[in-house]
Each structure stands twice: as C-alpha cells, then as structure tokens.
Amino acid sequence: MDYVKPNQVIESIATAGVNKSQLSISHILIKAMLAGALLGYATTLAFTGATQTGLDIVGALIFPTGFVMTLLLNLELVTGSFAVLPVARFRKKIPISSIAHNFTWAFIGNLAGSLIYAALYVITITYFGNIDESIMIQKLIAVAESKTLDYKAIGMDGMVVVFVKAMLCNFMVTLGVVMNATSTSTFGKIAAMWIPIFIFFAQGFEHAVVNMFVIPAGMMVGADVNLADWWVWNQIPVTIGNFVSGFLFVALALHVVTREKKEKV
Template identity: 55%
Template sequence: MDYVKPAEILDTMIESGTSKANLSVLQMIIRGILGGAILAFATTLAYTAVTQTSIGLAGAIIFPVGFVMIVLLGLELVTGTFALIPLAVLERQTTMSRMLANYGWVILGHLIGCAIYAVFYDLTVTKMGTDMENPLAKMLIQVSEAKTLGYQKMGLSGMILVFIKAILCNWMVTLGVVMAMTSKSTAGKIIAMWLPILTFFAQGFEHAVVNMFVIPAGMMLGAKVSMADWWLWNQIPVLLGNFVGGALFTGILFYLGQKPFRRSASSTIAVKQGQQKT
C-alpha cells in the first residue's frame, strides 16, 4: 500500500526532527542556502504567473513547485522544521539547545540564499539596472512596502495582524511537510504536499522565508523600507507566528491526537515482521 497511516507518520515526524537537529553546522547552512534560494525561485515564478494572467490564483497553483523540490531533495526549510524538531524534544530524542541551533543556522542559510537570488534576479529583471519599468520589479517594490509599511500604518493592530497571518501560513506549510509523509511514492508525495501550500499562498498569509527574499529584493529595487521596518514589522513577528502555527497547530496537536496509537502501531508492525520471519 502507498498510503502511510497517521500513527506511522508521527514516528516519521519525530525521526525526521531528530535527524535535522543532529546535522552539522555546515550541513544546516548549505541546506538552508539552497532551500531559501529555491523558494525564492518559486516566488518569482508565481509572481510572473500573476503578472502575465492577472489572476492571483495562478501564482498559488504554481508556487508549490519550490516546496516540492526542497522536500524531495531533503533540504532545509526552517518553517517546516518548526513542526518536527519540537516533537523530537518532547520525546527526548534531542535537546532544546540543538533545536534552537538548527533554527539559527538554517535561518542564516536562508538569508544568504535569498540574498544571492535577490541580487541576481533584480539585475535580470531590470536588465542590469537599466529598466525599472518592468512589471515584476514594480510588483516586488509594492509587495515589499505592503508587507512592512502596510502593517506599520496600522500600529498595534498591524503587529497582531501580521502575527496571525504568520500562524495561519505555517499551519498549512507544516501540514505540507506532514502530508508528504502520507505516501511512499514520489507522485503521491507531490500531490499531497501541493494542496496545503497552494492553500496558504492563495490567501496571502505571511511566510518568513518568502519574506526573506521579497522584502530585501524590493528594498534593492528602491522600496522605501528600512532594515528596521523589515525586521520589526515583518520578519520577527512572522518568524514567531510561523513557529506557533507549525509547532502548536500541526506538531503538538497532531502529536497529542496520534500518540495513544503509536505503541499499538509499532507493535503491529513488529508482529507482522515476526510473522514474516517465521
């Protein structure tokens, strides 16, 4: 059977969280760089679809290609591990310090990867800075300002709003990571993880790694956004909201819902293996 049962998925989540927490620093940074850059590629692809069709949903349908590449290649996406490593900590398979170290090094990798792609993409879309009228360049500027100054104008309400949108976003993103574990086939994994990623992107929720590309790219193109605006009104609250959405609504709640069945599922597997040997 291609389908993997929820109790077995929980075991996979814990094992994956443990494995990711035990990566070397170099592995975390390199995988983070690649993960950030690939997601940035997917973001500009989605924006291209929107500008060409004037249909927002077109971008959402295409955007998951980046997430699929990251998951299938075993790269790092910190927003995805927000649902995995906390479970490994709960099961005492790793430590809180290892979890925080993973997040820190992977975020550093994401920032590097997103910055590299942002520089190359900005030079490409503006024809080496000679054409600032490209619709995609204008879109990046508008999005960069909307994701920072738009919330700033709302004051405290804006800060709460961006935090809530970040929670909703990563509830779906981490669900995409878990959905990939529901199938043993590549095609099944792709279809399963595509659904929640499309869901979050289509509704304009806030994703920390996407913003690590979009906001700096817009700033490089002339968006009136300062470094303080970026981090205070988006990056920090979005990272926190993404953590809550992933760790609580996907990780811990799924853990509590499936934990009573873990031992029985493991026992069933052991019995089947024993029967096969005899």
C-alpha cells in the same frame, strides 16, 4: 497502496527531527541556502504567472513547486523545522539545545540563500541597473511595501494582523511537511504537499522565508522600505508567528493525537 497512516507519519517526522539535529553547521547552512533560493525561484515564478494572467490564483497554483523541490531534496527550511524538531523533542529523541542549534543555522542559511537569489534576480529584471520600470519591478515594490508599510500604518493592530497571518501560514506549511510523509511514492508526496502550500499562498498569508526574498528584493528595486520596516514590521513577528503555529497546531497537536491512538491499541 502507498498511503502511510498518521501514527506512522509522526514517527517518521520524529526520526527526521533526529536526523536534522545531527547535521553539521556547514551542512545545515548549505541545505538551508539552497532551500531559500528555491523558494525565491518559486516566488518569482508565481509572480510571473500572476502578472501574465492577471490572476493571483495562478501564482498560488505555481508556488508549491519550490516547496516540493525543497522537501524532495531533504533541504533545510526553518519554517518546516518548527514542527519537525519539536515532534522529536516530544518523543524524547533530542535535547532542546539541538532544536536551537538547527533553528539558528537554518534561519541564517535560508536568509543567505534568499538574499543571494534576490540580488541575482534583480540583476536580470533591471538589466544590471539599466532598467527601472517593468511589471515585475512594480510587483516586487508593491508586495514589499504591502508586507511592511501597510502593517506599520495601523500600529499595534498591524502587528496583531501580521502575527496572525504568520500563524495561519505556517499551520499550512508545517502541515505540508507532514503531508510529505503520508505517501511512499514521489507522485503521492508531490500531490499531498501541493494542497496546503497552495492554500497558504493563495490567501496572502505571511511566510518568513518567502519574505526573506521578496522584501529585500523589493528594497533593491526601489521599494520605500528600510531595514527597520522589514525586520520590525514583518520578519521578526512573522518568524515568531510561524513558530507558534507550527509548534502548537501541528507538532503538539499531532504528537498528542497519534500518541493517544498508539496507547489505546
């Protein structure tokens, strides 16, 4: 059997947090840029599947490909680290300064990789600016505007909505990171990770790194969204919401329950 029990899983997550805290800035940036690009690839593939079939659920089934590649290659996804590094801190394996260091450079790297992929992808779907109308262009515009302007239109209520959707999203994303450690086989890891990532994407929740690609890509092809719309009405509250849920619902919760189990044995 390749199943790993929860208490062992959380110990391995803590060890992974230690390893992440020891990475150099250059390694964090490179690994994070690759992760950002892979999630961009997965997003455009998901949109392709959804537009070709007319079924968004198809896109949700496809999207976890990027997450799976990211974790199997041990790359840096800041939203996943929102649970991994706090677990290491709870187990007194790393200082708080190491958490801030990793989060900062992973965020920058994810953003850079996402923007590079966005620019390259826009070149392909616009034929280097020679086409301004296609199904995929309209999809990117619609998604970018819905992720910003729809929240802006209802003011603070919209801010609450985007924050909650970000919390619901990263509960599943960080759970996907944990599920990766529940198996010692590659197939088992893929199957375990696929489930929570499918759940978040199928329901249209808000993921900071996905949005680092899809909103600027939409802006590049004509979405009526400016930088303030992107950061104020999505990127900043989504990043904070992603952190809160990863920290509370996964890192803290699983640390507590596995610690108590260990103490009772």
